[in-house]
Amino acid sequence: MSASDTDATFQPVAAAMAAVLPGLGYVWYADIKRAIYVAIGVLGLFLCGLLIAGIDAVDRAEDKWWFLLQAGVGPTAFVVDHVHQTQFKTPSPGTRRTMPPPVPGAGGRQANKSVGRVNEAGMLMAALAGMLNIIAVIDCAWHAPINKRRRAAEGVTLRVGSTPAPGSPAR
Amino acid sequence: MNHLPLLLAQTAQPRAYRPFLDPISLAIPQLHDWWWLTLLPIAFFVAMAYKGVRLQSLHNFWRHVITMTAQIVLAMIALAIVLYLFIELVVPMLDR
DSSP states (O other): OOSSGGGGGEEEHHHHHHHHHHHHHHHEEEHHHHHHHHHHHHHHHHHHHHHHGGGOOTTTTTOHHHHHHHHGGOHHHHHHHIIIIIIOOOOOTTTTTTOOOOOOOOOOOOOOOHHHHHHHHHHHHHHHHHHHHHHHHHHHHHHHOOHHHHHHSSOOOOOOOOOOOOOOOOO | OOHHHHHHHHSSSSOOOOTTTOOOOOOOOGGTTTTGHHHHHHHHHHHHHHHHHHHHTTHHHHHHHHHHHHHHHHHHHHHHHHHIIIIIIIIHHHOO
């Protein structure tokens, strides 16, 4: 993403922003369009996983290895897991851990547990979202500083393999 | 882990489907048979996030996304065919 490999330096602020919310790191580089696309891609995948498998797709207690990947989405995954564990948890048969007492007046608000292919698809989606956001965090972490990037964008550089649009200056 | 008692208990007490909380199979039970359709949103969003990171210029972004989505879907289909042939043809030969 940088104008050249030699211009890439460690950008901790952008990396931290990208880790907090998918796509936010690119806002640091004033690349709003890219930030929106990455945010839609990562969060869309994560929410799609929740839509298909329900909140049971994110479960740090029972699926810790899957959650290790899902945590790449950032605090969003931890918030979803916290809400799941405290509000909507349905314990699996045979689990030894004690569940928190049901919320008074909740009226059976526990979420239905997802099983089979539906559960696998949902967990996979959320895990892929986490891994993709890790890629975005790494990209934001090692990047040309914004001033150099803007100066390079004003120049004429041709990236190997890319085809400039007709009539427009080559980038 | 046997989830059958839990599933039976859930079906005995039907409840309105709550999006993002309950599995979508509660509203669309046929999804258990059509689970492979989930490949389409997976491929699309993976392509969107990946191209958003990798493309130096966002010119023709959606063309790249659609192309990569198609590549992922076709690759999965090809992989499924190869694995099917391997299991149905090669493994029995090795077993002899």
